[in-house]
Amino acid sequence: MIEVKGLRIVAGSPGGDAAEIVKGVDFTVKQGEVLALIGESGSGKTTIALSLLGYTRQGCAFSGGSVRVGGTNVLSLDEAGRRTLRARTVAYVAQSAAAGFNPARTVMDQVIEPALLHRLMTREAASAKAVALFRALALPDPERIGERYPHQVSGGQLQRLMAAMALITDPAVIVFDEPTTALDVTTQIEVLVAFKRVIKELGTTAVYVSHDLAVVAQMADRIVVLNGGEVQECGDVDQVLDAPAHAYTRALLAASAGREGLAASSQAAAAAPSVPLLEIRGLSAGYGRVDRHGNPAVRVLDDVNLSIPRGSALGVIGESGSGKTTLARVVAGLVERTSGEVLFEGQPLSSGLHGRTADQYRRIQLVFQNADTALNPSHTVAEILGRPLAFYKGLRGAAAQRRIGELLDLVKLPASTAVRRASGLSGGQKQRVNFARALAAEPSLILCDEVTSALDTVVGAAILDLLRELRRELGVSYMFISHDISTVRSICDDVVVLYAGRRVEAGQRRLLDHPPHHPYTELLVDSVPALKRGWLDAHRNVGNCALPPLSESASGEAEGLCSFRARCPARVEGQCNAVRPPVRVLPSGAQILCHRSADELKLLQPLRGAA
Structure with missing residues (x-):
């Protein structure tokens, strides 16, 4: 479906020296396959991904090589040909959905715009298809969410709406450019699950740009590792993550693992004066x-x-x-x-x-x-x-x-x-x-x-x-x-967990590694992707780890009731919705705001190894 050979892209000011920023890149993607482009900032990930749409940023230009998508030589197309390519063949999901939507127009108008702009279907047919995509992407109230404006939906919902906009024209290839980078962990899980399901159901070929190796492990079939505009390594996900051949790939994996390292010594805190x-x-x-x-x-x-x-x-x-x-x-x-x-x-x-x-x-x-x-x-x-x-x-x-x-x-x-x-x-x-x-x-x-x-x-x-x-x-x-x-x-001595403006848990950093937790903390800890292929599917299929549905709002603040109760798998009917939760002290020393005792929470939550 995709064949990139010897791709070269230069950047420079008019009349000035041109610097080569993509240097002879080669890779192929089979139909229905998901290829991940990974590397640090400046490695050329997004620049290469955008070349699949025949696009370069201002000040950049193609200087060599070829890009073929579905048999079409993308780099030889004129402006009209590129418009046609972007209408039916290749679609793009950007990193910031908030910047990609017009705040003055409804979500539905913008999602169906590509289909109407290229005269691919009637407004009625496009709207019906959009609702079907909203449902496939697990958006709430799919029949009416299109009536809202961008500021009236959450960041995760807006990211999925941008995917619906890309999919409305049935593209053969879709480019995801860091689509979950700015999302919190629980929202990221929902978005990744929705993306993965839709890609599989529609048989879409995808290129997934990311610097998050744990996310790549869940989404991709193969990985291309980039550094300085050059391919350092290319292979199946298991091979690249478990047995990386290139030193740069090993450095990326080490940096990712380093985020799980211990914080600086907290001796300063221990010796601190009594007044905070x-x-x-x-x-x-x-x-x-x-x-x-x-x-x-x-x-x-x-x-x-x-x-x-x-x-x-x-x-x-x-x-x-x-x-x-x-x-x-x-x-x-x-x-x-x-x-x-x-x-x-x-x-x-x-x-x-x-x-x-x-x-x-x-x-x-x-x-x-x-x-x-x-x-x-x-x-x-x-x-x-x-x-x-x-x-x-x-x-x-x-x-x-x-x-x-x-x-x-x-x-x-x-x-x-x-x-x-x-x-x-x-x-x-x-x-x-x-x-x-x-x-x-x-x-x-x-x-x-x-x-x-x-x-x-x-x-x-x-x-x-x-x-x-x-x-x-x-x-x-x-x-x-x-x-x-x-x-x-990695960086902190103590942790405070907030939910809907309330402090639901507080204690030393090690509370994150030692159950039991407050049910919301457990949800956060359990939603961090592991650098392990298949984690996302297992995470969604294991009953104890299934993500509770996201509620539209957290209720209960005014009356002092637990605001997490609508999403809580450990809630006690007749108690959580009627009585203000007490402050409890767990064996780890953490304080939580919950009706459940430490022993009850221990039975309800999976055991984790001490870090």
Whole structure:
């Protein structure tokens, strides 16, 4: 179905030197087969995948080789031929579904647009086919979900709707470009299961671009390993994962395994003074108009308690919508709390930035998830780092330049990076600059909001190594927000699990490896893909591990009932839906919010080996 021979692609500015970014790539894909393209950022994965649509990014051009899809020489097609190819033969599912949908049009209008644009069927026939695809992709309320607008569906649902848009024209080949990278673990499972089922039922040939080896192990039949625009290794999934022939493949596997490693020593936390660096008591917060009782229109956090000793790292995990980012923004003073206390070194913090001292403002820094939007692309790194140095430290001129060099050295970037613009940096380099900007304030606490979720395995592992080193050298503390349990295991001492704004479990990092857990924590731990072929199918077929259906909303917050009860396999009717759950202490020392005792949970949850 697909034959790529000697593919070469160059990039360069008009009149300037051209650099070869894809260097003689060869591979084939049989009909009905799923081929994975893996490698770190800059390896050429997406560039090669897009060549199957006859497309190159601006500033790039095909310079050699051939790409054949279903017998068609893609690179020889004119513009009309490429439009026809994309109408019926090859479809594309992008990484960010949110960026791929028009917020002003309904989902149905956009899903059926390819079929109408290319005059392949009537609106009625296209709508009926879309509903059938919604059902096949396990979307809720398939008959009416098309009436919604993009902002009215979840991220996982929007990703599946983008797949429906790609499949509406019955393409022979579909390209999936990192379609689950930004999804939390439970949503990712639902999306992967839906993709795999539809591919199998329709007999579609697929190319799956990913840096997540565990996901690739579930989806692909064969793997092509790329580095620097060249093929390093190609083979069946079992061979590549179990007996990699190339040193680069072994390095990728080692980086993936390293995410499961132990965190830095928590001796600093053990020796910390009795007063925590940060303490939160009974915190509630939300958005929208506050009523006369002090309750916001949308309550996001409810009665959250936690503490972070000086020099330690606290992981905050949960699905999208659990309140993780709102918690960080409350601590940073960007969202005002409606009740509760936030103490910094025993002193109360004002709810908003306007009431905080200059020192409090400086010592709590927030590093955002997406460095692309956090950094001004037209500014140089020196300008980006110079602003906090001038604002917090009054440094300018030669003194500022010296400090910029020290900050770049701290985050393992060469001094020459100072003169480069943010738009010219890689994803990993941008995130390092993001950290350097926070470090310019010499903070005591850094709030890390999903700082590695958009990075590939190798770059993400390097950022985690950097965080450990900064913690050792500077004694900085972290609140590390993530939906990636492997990352939290790697970097944190303690863990707080949030669900629908409530703290449902809290304890030391080892609670993730020692059942029993709160049923929601068990769901999160059980939803992390294993680097083992067949894990996804086994995961879906074993009764104890079957994923509970995702509910449209978590109810019960206002009356204090368990908000997880609609999805909980351990719920007790007449109790969970009638009485506020108590706080229980498990044998691991973790605190959970649950009616079930530790012994009951142990019987209901599978045993895991101690890590």
